[in-house]
Amino acid sequence: MQNRTEEKLLIPEYQILCVASWLLVITFLQFSLYPLLKKILLQYAFPAAFAASLLIFTFLTWYCGLARIPVQLAIVPFILLFVYNLYRREYVFSEIKKEWHWELIFLIFFFLMLTVRFVNPTISYAEKFMDHAFLASIMRSPVVPPLDPWFAGGTMDVYYYLGYWIFGCLGIVSGVPSSVAFNLSLPTVLGVAAVTVYAIGTLLLDRFRWLPLLIFFIPNPSFFYQIIMGKGLNSVLWDSTRTITNTINEYPLFSFTWGDLHAHVISIFNQVFLIFLLLYLCKYWESLKSREKWIMCGLAALSLGSMPLINTWDVLIYAPITIVIATLIILGCRKRGQNISSWGHLIAIPPVSILIYLPFYLTLQTSTGGIGIVKTPSDPFQFLLVNGWFIAIFLLLLIKDIRRRPYLLLIAVPFILAGYTAAAIAAIPLIYFIAKKERCIPDLLAIFGLLILILVELFYLKDNMGDTYFRMNTVFKCYLPAWIILGTSASVMVGAWLARPGRIPVIPVKKSAVLAIFVIGILFVTPFVVPLDLNYGSRSLDGLAYIDTTHPGDAGGVAYLRNLTGDERIVEAVGGDYTYYSRISSFTGIPTIIGEPFHEFMWRGDTTGWYSTRPADIKSIYEDPDQTVVLMKKYNATLLYVGDVERETYNVSLPSTGLEPVYSGQGTDIYRIAG
Known part of the structure; x- marks a missing residue:
């Protein structure tokens, strides 16, 4: 081999x-x-x-x-x-x-x-x-x-x-x-x-x-705060995403650098695509012909409809945003006396987004624990260390509005009295954007982003993360879309401000090209x-x-298994999540009896008692020769993997019959059920 x-x-x-x-x-x-x-x-x-x-x-x-x-x-x-x-x-x-x-x-x-x-x-x-x-x-x-x-x-x-x-x-x-x-x-x-x-x-x-x-x-302000506090560069990036106590506060620079091909990162391309489509509809709706409107709304429905399957949390944010923007367009059409045929395409977006992937919803087995009220909200200083760039930009650009109508600052009072100071901070620019007589598209994005921050301070979705990390997932999954929406809004506002006459002169094309290349x-x-x-x-x-040098025994075994086709199931050692356990199923894609248990518990719960039964059965497969083949057949497992991890975890004792060796090399043995 x-x-x-x-x-x-x-x-x-x-x-x-x-x-x-x-x-x-x-x-x-x-x-x-x-x-x-x-x-x-x-x-x-x-x-x-x-x-x-x-x-x-x-x-x-x-x-x-x-x-x-x-x-x-x-x-x-x-x-x-x-x-x-x-x-x-x-x-x-x-x-x-x-x-x-x-x-x-x-x-x-x-x-x-x-x-x-x-x-x-x-x-x-x-x-x-x-x-x-x-x-x-x-x-x-x-x-x-x-x-x-x-x-x-x-x-x-x-x-x-x-x-x-x-x-x-x-x-x-x-x-x-x-x-x-x-x-x-x-x-x-x-x-x-x-x-x-x-x-x-x-x-x-x-x-x-x-x-x-x-x-x-751009990293969040906490990144620079960690440096000022004297932390080493190797921990600054990580610590900047664990700023708000018992939560995760990722931003794109960290997510892409960290390199997890995870749902919340994959979804970024679809998030910005839907934002683009909605903004384009806002700007050019009336100039589009009926066929063009159908195609644009169809693309919006496809983007929105893909969200529950890519990263379900996104649809909780972008479905309301889509409905609000569609409503604003419709209200504008009605104001100009246009009939239903001019905006009926928009009404189709939500139902079509569900219908295109309807089989997914019919087979979905997961559920949520409902909505809870946050009783320990974010520390306001920590909140600003995560969202401070956007809050600062908005307040600076709104300073004239604040001077003109200072009484709107009172919006913060009820939040502060209720103990939600971080929400009060976000509410201040929010109320001024809402109060504008004429709002531009970046203002609308700012409103959406600030509302996300406030709602996350007040509510969370219940899951299996326990009492300490009760809002970790909610903050984690909502803050990344908030960063994208707020960052887009703030950068466009800054760009418009810089482009005003007398601010920054136009740079010649050649100099711009040299600067860009640099x-x-x-x-x-x-x-x-x-x-x-x-x-x-x-x-x-x-x-x-890397496993060629760090785990040479597994390298050969994995290479053999990755060349197999057909319906296979494999037995390997089970251990803690975020460890080297579950590596064979992870490296090959061949199903194992149980991989990382807590991940599966988060997704499936434990109504059938599998959380204790499956690990116990795996232990018996390796240690009780009389049960090896019987339990493998219970799970329709075709392959048994014995490597360094299995020998370190179990007192491996296999039966003399019923298994056929199919691979052996550098301390790794793989067996197939006979027949």
Whole structure:
């Protein structure tokens, strides 16, 4: 059996080929859809086609998986569309040449993130085991609902998995293995998100269109506070996201640098895409023809409808935002005396967003514990260390309004009296934005973002995190969208302020280009200078390359298992979450009896008693020869893995019959049930 060090995965040329194949598929999807959007979105068609094509591809592959047909068939409609566009001569070189800057933005951010992943590619800590386990499971068996690699016999209908489905199917179509696809996924998320955010900047600003891109680069104020307090650089980044007591306060720079391919990060590209669509509808609704309105609202419904499957928390935020913006457009139409036919398309967005993925809701097995009232709100100083940039910008820009109507500051009093001082801080700029006689689009975004901060101070969604971390998930999952919305709003406001006459003169094109190249150069060098590898760096795009040296026994066993196809289930040692346990199911996607127990408990609860039964059965499989085969058959397990971790955890004693050795090397043995 070949060792992983002899595999082509470790050959640099093969990894380059993987990147090229991955980008080729993404570019083909985007180019196929672009002409369809050209007459509707005009100059924004090219950037919008990145996210739109990815969501449509996902939708098609998901239904292929539901129908149990090859997901590769989802590429066929794009091929037909591409041929049709060629026949109609839609690809005009002179027009495409004008779009080069959009493609450049995507590639810059893609390769910038790829550099970060190259420096620290390992699937080795935090949520990376889970992220790759889901990705690998989908690529092994792309069916809906996907198989749960950590709960043999179960499926992922207890979790929002569509983000992993997106990149698993991209990996299948492009021929990229899961351990490399893992490290190409976040670059894709950032590239698509960046080009969409730049489109938002172009939509709302005449100058300084790049300013909204800063939401991906700026750390929160706590980052600098940690440095001032003398903390080491290796802990500053982490501690800045644990600022508000017993919560998580991530921001994009941390999320992308940390590198978990987790649902809340994957969802960023779809969040900014929906924001772009809604803002475009706000600005150009009346100029769109009926067919164009249907297409735009259809894209909005697809984006909104994908949210519950990618990261369910997002829909709790963006569904109300969509309804509010649609209502504002409708009220504007009614004010101008337009009939229902001019705004009926907007009414269709919410129901269509549910209908397009209706089978998901019909099979969903998870539930929430309801809404609770926060009794220990955020410390106001900690609150400002997380959200201070936006609050400060808003207050500075609102200073004239505050001087004109100081009595509105009284809005803070009831919050303070009730003990919600942090909410009072956010309420001050909120009331002034609401009180404006004429509100612009950035004002509207600010209102949405500030409302998120206030609501999170008052309420939380109940889960299984216990009394201490009762609001951790609520703050965690709501603060990232709040950062995106508030950051977009604040940056656009600052851009508009800087563009006023007499502020900052227009910089010549050549000087702007030199400055841009200099900044981009620094960004690409930074990952090699700043210690981002966390002692796991292996300078590769293969996220499993590191086990060749750290766990050579597992390296060979994993290589053997990753080459297996068909319906397999494996037995491996069970231990604590966020450890090296569950590594075989995580690295291969082959379902195990139980992977990380607390994760599964969070998703499934323990109504059947599996939380104690499954670990006990695994122990018996390894230690009681009379029970080994019997218990393996109980879970339909076909393979038994015995490596260093299993020998350290159990007193391994296997039966002399009933198992056939299929692999042995460097202290690792794999057995298959006989017959």
